[in-house]
Amino acid sequence: MGIRTERWRAGTPCWTELTVEDVEEAKAFYGPLLGWSFERSPSDHSLVLATVDGVEAAGITEIHEDILRSPSEETGRPTGWLTYFATDNLNATVEAVQANDGQVLLPPRASGTRGHRAVVCDPTGAPFGLWQAGDSIGAAHVQDSGSFVWDDLRTPDPTVAREFYVKLFGFRNEALPPEMEPDDSYQTFSHPDEEWPLGGMGPMMGDTESAPYWLNYFQIRDITAALDFVESTGGQITQRDFESPFGRMASIRDTQGSRFWLMQPPAE
Secondary structure (H helix, E strand, O other), X not given: OEEOOOOOOOOOEEEEEEEEOOXXXXXXXHHHHHOOEEEEOOOXXXXXXXXXXXXXXXXXXXXXXXXXXXXXXXXXXXXEEEEEXXXXXXXXXXXXXXXXXXXXXEEEEEOOOOEEEEEEEOOOOOEEEEEEEOOOOOOOEEOOOOOEEEEEEEOOOHHHHHHHHHHHHOOEEEEOOOOOOOOOOOEEEEOOOXXXXXXXXXXXXXXXOOOXXXXXXXXXXXXXXXXXHHHHOOOEEEEEEEEEOOEXXXXXXXXXXXXXXXXXXXXX
């Protein structure tokens, strides 16, 4: 298991949090699926921490009035995974969001002693979070089964979105090789002085019913067993598993309708 203790670099996707109507149902689904245990945050009692061997992997919160409404228009319900990006200066980053045609959905506020957060929206309509670390850096369980390992932005206007995030975080964008992506509509993003990408941004991939959103990927050891569990519990497989250069992948909706992907890395 990988454990991170250093703060995430500003602009890095560092945390993901699920907002649901029924926390207990979410725990019953994600616990066996991703190997998570759960505990209430001692300093932010609205937050349930998903952990692996006591190390924070993600969070779950129950819906209340000041929590982000879901980007999922077809369900009409305020549920979903939200990607958080690290920042060293939350107030300044929120101001930069507004200066570059984004919107503030949840103003900066403390999450107990864990840190400070805000929820904002890019100019194409995709919500995301901002996290300034306090006691918690965000995700500390990394690069192992049950960890948040990748994120994609799905938007009808990737060009506008890329320009926004470049201004906000200074990202470098790079198109995939032609054999993987025939055009440059999907591009990865990374810190300009780092080779390894942080995620990707691209079009809606045929999803004409949803508003723009950030999509989370979780690593697992056995995708076949995971998909059997999803189907047995009333979750939905929206795209069956397939081989990719990055491993075996599948698209899922949980029992409350929230979307995410599973990724089983290559054996080597």
